[in-house]
Ligand SMILES: [Zn+2]
């Protein structure tokens with residue numbers, strides 16, 4: 256059994272709880288430690304019982320609460336070597352809590368098997384994660400400009416996919432952002448559009464995934480309805496019936512999601 260809950264999702268902060276009922280891990284800590292603790296309390300989880308925090312990359316919307324949380328509860332922090340170095344520049348005491356690995360490496364955190372995989376994003380060494388337990392697998396794939404071979408390989412066999420659906424390409428292009436920011440968002444090391452997220456979701460569903468959670472939506476260049484409709488259309492086009500074959504939902508921006516359970 257695996258359970259995932261998002262505590263926050265989007266450019267104002269990302270945090271997600273993964274659990275097999277015994278081992279509990281956070282993926283990112285991009286909202287305040289106070290908000291993380293409040294979210295965990297709603298879920299009956301004591302922050303001191305967390306087995307650690309997996310960090311995808313050093314952007315503020317993924318680490319804003321990390322220093323306070325890790326210090327207060329002495330939590331192991333798992334990050335790629337490149338991301339770990341960036342974290343150590345920003346958080347003085349982090350080195351002793353850091354558990355660095357190379358992107359692409361797999362490791363175990365108590366009962367949970369964790370696979371990391373490199374993602375193309377404008378940071379030192381960003382990664383995504385797949386977490387498995389008892390034959391169930393969930394993958395978290397956000398903050399990437401495109402779906403590489405490695406990402407496609409990593410989502411094979413996932414039962415649950417958290418997929419980025421950051422923006423509507425037309426809305427970015429016609430919107431008020433300055434050119435450099437548009438280029439960054441739409442670039443190879445930026446973020447997945449709704450259409451790209453839809454293709455990612457489609458390949459996961461064709462590989463057997465039964466739950467897709469859309470995440471990291473832009474507040475300016477997307478809406479939950481827009482993201483949902485784009486991905487739903489792609490999945491239906493591929494022959495999947497939403498609600499019967501596949502559960503499709505959008506992670507709320509600032510609140511805790513429902514519990515997504517697989518296995
Ligand atoms: Zn982000």
Ligand SMILES: [Zn+2]
Nearest residue numbers: 312314376398
């Ligand atoms: Zn980022």
